[in-house]
Amino acid sequence: MALWFIRGLARRRVTTRFPAVIDPWVRTLPSPPTFNSSLLTLTVADKLVECCPSRALSHDERWLVFDVGACTSCGTCQRVVPEATGVSGVFELAARTSAQLLRRFPLQVGDR
Amino acid sequence: MTGVTVRSGGDEGQLAARLEHNIHTLFGRSLYVRTIDTGSCAACESEIRLLLAPHYDLQRLGIFFTPAPRHADVLMVTGPVIRAMEVALRKTYDAMPDPKLVVAVGACPLGGVYDDDEFAWGRLDRVLPVDVYIPGCPPSPLALLQGLLLATGRLAVKIDHVSFEVHLEATK
Numbered sequence: 006m007a008l009w010f011i012r013g014l015a016r017r018r019v020t021t022r023f024p025a026v027i028d029p030w031v032r033t034l035p036s037p038p039t040f041n042s043s044l045l046t047l048t049v050a051d052k053l054v055e056c057c058p059s060r061a062l063s064h065d066e067r068w069l070v071f072d073v074g075a076c077t078s079c080g081t082c083q084r085v086v087p088e089a090t091g092v093s094g095v096f097e098l099a100a101r102t103s104a105q106l107l108r109r110f111p112l113q114v115g116d117r
Numbered sequence: 118m119t120g121v122t123v124r125s126g127g128d129e130g131q132l133a134a135r136l137e138h139n140i141h142t143l144f145g146r147s148l149y150v151r152t153i154d155t156g157s158c159a160a161c162e163s164e165i166r167l168l169l170a171p172h173y174d175l176q177r178l179g180i181f182f183t184p185a186p187r188h189a190d191v192l193m194v195t196g197p198v199i200r201a202m203e204v205a206l207r208k209t210y211d212a213m214p215d216p217k218l219v220v221a222v223g224a225c226p227l228g229g230v231y232d233d234d235e236f237a238w239g240r241l242d243r244v245l246p247v248d249v250y251i252p253g254c255p256p257s258p259l260a261l262l263q264g265l266l267l268a269t270g271r272l273a274v275k276i277d278h279v280s281f282e283v284h285l286e287a288t289k
Contacts, residue, residue, distance in 0.1 A: 034257065041283040059229040059254075071281060074227030077254035091283045098276045099251045099264035103242065105274065106227070106250060108281050 032094040035078040038071075042110040044089040045069055050112055056085040067112055073098055074106040140216060141270035144190055146179035148269055151189035153209055156237065157196030160255040161223040165193065167258045180265055186212040191268060194245070195222045197231035198238040210245055218268045221247045222261065224254040 050064040061075035062082070083090045100106050152165055168175040169182070183189050186209045198206065210219070219241070221227055226241035227250055238244050251264035266272035 031257070031259070037252070037281070039281045039283045059224060060232060061229060072228070073276070073281070074250055074252040075224055075229035075232070076252065077224045077229055079254075093279070093281055095279050096253065096257045096260045097263040098253070098279070099249055099256075099260060099267050100274055100276045101249060101267065103227070103247075103250055105276055106252060110282065 031096070034096070035080060036093050036096055037073055037076045037078055037098070038080075038082050039091040039093045040069065040071065040110050041089045041091065042069075043113065045110055046113050049086055049089050052086055053082050053089075056081050064112065067114060069110040069112055071108040071110065072106060073108060074100075074103060138270075140218070140268075143216070144218075144269045148180045148191060148265065149183045149189045150180060150191045150193055150265070151183055151186050151209065151213070152193040152195065153202075153206060155194060155196035155202040155206055155226070156199035157223065157225055161195035161225075164255045164258055165195075165222070165261060168261055170258075173258045173262060175262070178262075178266070186210075187214065189213050189217070191218045191220055191265070192245075193220045193222050194226050194241050197225040197234065198241050198244055199236055200238065201236075203238070203244060206244065218248045219245050220249045220251060220264055220268055222251050222264070223256055224252060227252060229254065 047064075047066075050062075050069045053069065054062045054064055058079060058081060059075050059077045061072045061077075063070050063072075083092065098106070152162070154162060167173060175181075186192070190213075192210060192213060194206070196202070210217070221241040224230055226247075228240040231237045232239040241247050249264050249268045251260055253260050256264070263272060263275065267274060
């Protein structure tokens with residue numbers, strides 16, 4: 006029992022905390038998108054806002070606002086605008102306030 | 118519940134820090150969770166159930182599920198808070214002893230799917246004060262675990278350090 010426990014600690018398999026080693030395949034599961042802000046123009050932002058089924062995206066004249074909490078990781082935006090979006094591969098996104106879940110990306114306002 | 122002293126009239130920030138410290142000392146190694154389904158599709162429930170599986174082994178962390186709200190420290194709410202469940206939700210919340218924490222689980226109570234639906238409140242924070250928001254549709258068990266540890270003050274917020282921006286050098 007003691008040997009098993011020490012071996013487990015050495016391989017970081019026994020823990021009373023958040024696991025340090027996460028299975029590598031976890032990163033391949035659907036996760037919220039990332040955005041390439043150098044390619045975000047007003048037309049791209051319009052497309053993104055229109056395609057999002059859970060209304061996680063909105064934009065004004067200068068910023069694209071991404072509500073991580075509302076995102077269902079469906080991947081629609083990655084299919085519609087593949088060049089400006091990517092996969093974040095991050096899941097542990099819990100936050101204390103809803104404001105921490107809002108992400109802003111600057112829009113390239115010069116060219117339409 | 119001993120050791121919790123919240124005096125009124127003090128500085129708010131100080132009070133919050135004190136409450137956080139109390140929550141950590143009280144709930145650090147013993148936390149009872151009550152889950153309530155307010156119209157979810159049961160995907161969140163299946164992920165919550167997986168927390169008890171040996172892969173995640175929730176009970177090693179001193180976190181347990183209880184069916185009785187009077188025994189619970191944390192209320193985990195799934196679903197878009199449909200109006201038919203509002204009374205049950207409030208009764209459950211009122212039955213819990215102080216101090217209590219509310220965790221919103223999944224995209225539905227965070228305003229993702231049913232934000233403008235007339236049969237649902239759409240967001241949990243329109244009904245109850247929410248302490249921790251766990252995004253995901255459904256959130257993976259690790260995300261739920263992180264949320265519960267965040268609620269008890271055993272883990273710092275990670276999302277502030279996550280960049281959702283792709284840089285051109287990284288994509289090439």
